Amino acid sequence: DTEVTQTPKHLVMGMTNKKSLKCEQHMGHRAMYWYKQKAKKPPELMFVYSYEKLSINESVPSRFSPECPNSSLLNLHLHALQPEDSALYLCASSARFYNEQFFGPGTRLTVL
Amino acid sequence: QQQVKQSPQSLIVQKGGIPIINCAYENTAFDYFPWYQQFPGKGPALLIAIRPDVSEKKEGRFTISFNKSAKQFSLHIMDSQPGDSATYFCAASIEGAQKLVFGQGTRLTINP
Numbered sequence: 001d002t003e004v005t006q007t008p009k010h011l012v013m014g015m016t017n018k019k020s021l022k023c024e025q026h027m028g029h030r031a032m033y034w035y036k037q038k039a040k041k042p043p044e045l046m047f048v049y050s051y052e053k054l055s056i057n058e059s060v061p062s063r064f065s066p067e068c069p070n071s072s073l074l075n076l077h078l079h080a081l082q083p084e085d086s087a088l089y090l091c092a093s094s095a096r097f098y099n100e101q102f103f104g105p106g107t108r109l110t111v112l
Numbered sequence: 113q114q115q116v117k118q119s120p121q122s123l124i125v126q127k128g129g130i131p132i133i134n135c136a137y138e139n140t141a142f143d144y145f146p147w148y149q150q151f152p153g154k155g156p157a158l159l160i161a162i163r164p165d166v167s168e169k170k171e172g173r174f175t176i177s178f179n180k181s182a183k184q185f186s187l188h189i190m191d192s193q194p195g196d197s198a199t200y201f202c203a204a205s206i207e208g209a210q211k212l213v214f215g216q217g218t219r220l221t222i223n224p
């Protein structure tokens with residue numbers, strides 16, 4: 001199984017809402033990533049988890065809160081977002097010491 | 113030094129032609145160079161990747177050419193088809209660093 005899955009596919013939320021994005025992989029990868037992608041731009045790294053521990057936080061605002069419950073799951077908790085946070089949120093995974101990253105289909109987030 | 117410069121921003125080619133997308137980097141520590149293909153509303157898909165110990169790699173109709181001395185690499189698509197129309201991102205990383213440095217992307221259109 002070489003697939004990274006993400007739910008939901010689409011999410012619309014108000015600025016006062018709390019929501020979560022979910023990501024799952026069953027490739028035995030021990031590194032998982034959250035990216036944000038704006039239209040016509042490359043993916044922008046937000047967080048990296050390695051062996052279920054946060055290893056990289058690219059100075060992301062605290063309204064984004066990542067969580068890695070186990071080696072297959074990655075969550076991104078959202079709270080008090082701004083309209084400029086509207087984007088495609090991508091999850092990816094890779095084997096720990098190998099940079100071949102596999103991306104999920106993304107969650108299209110719209111903040112009203 | 114961490115940048116990867118990608119060109120052109122957009123490219124239109126007739127079916128059967130050979131589109132070429134170029135990337136240049138400065139950091140000589142980079143040792144992994146993947147290309148990703150992304151269709152609208154989808155996550156990036158790893159297409160092909162190369163390491164600096166080889167000058168060329170082919171996978172089906174896709175070829176990476178790598179010039180270590182010039183710090184450049186390029187993607188060639190042989191016998192291009194309308195279904196190849198997508199945005200292509202080059203990237204570079206250092207083994208184990210878990211960070212991909214992306215180029216800005218090339219929007220490729222293959223006309224029938």
